[in-house]
Amino acid sequence: MKTLSPSERAEILPSLDGWSLVEDRDAIRKRFVFEDFNAAFGWMTRVALAAETMNHHPEWSNVYRSVDVTLSSHDARGLTRRDVELAQRMDQFASGITRDA
């Protein structure tokens, strides 16, 4: 799979909700904050099942109710449509259950 073209980046990346470009690599990141660990890990479990089905996995860190996610396609060495798709699935699963940090 190819990395996103400049025109794809200009069109798709601004449409993602709350995702930002990582400075020193071709990747996007977002922090998700939930009510508590139960909610955070429940969300991670839904994402894990989707990621496994897509065979495309996030880099993520969890501390209690917070999850920091970085997405990039290692095989393509940069952002691809699979990252965009996984970001959108993550947002979909988090809809209505996130909290202020």
Next chain:
Amino acid sequence: MKTLSPSERAEILPSLDGWSLVEDRDAIRKRFVFEDFNAAFGWMTRVALAAETMNHHPEWSNVYRSVDVTLSSHDARGLTRRDVELAQRMDQFASGITRDA
């Protein structure tokens, strides 16, 4: 809960399998490597259920088949017996299913 005393540290910490002290804070850490994402996240799920029951949660990062764990007791501002207990549960759940990095 109090942080571990010097004598408790001298006795308990060397007995933990593969855990090392973090340099700049009172915490321990270990990297667990599994066969694939399925095995890594399956292990994380067992740990999450135990952590929730203990009401003591790890700080952890997952990239594909690797999980980096840091344990410390935020309320006590350092290492306590709960960290030792969670470390031992993590090792127990990982027994026989870890791989070389």
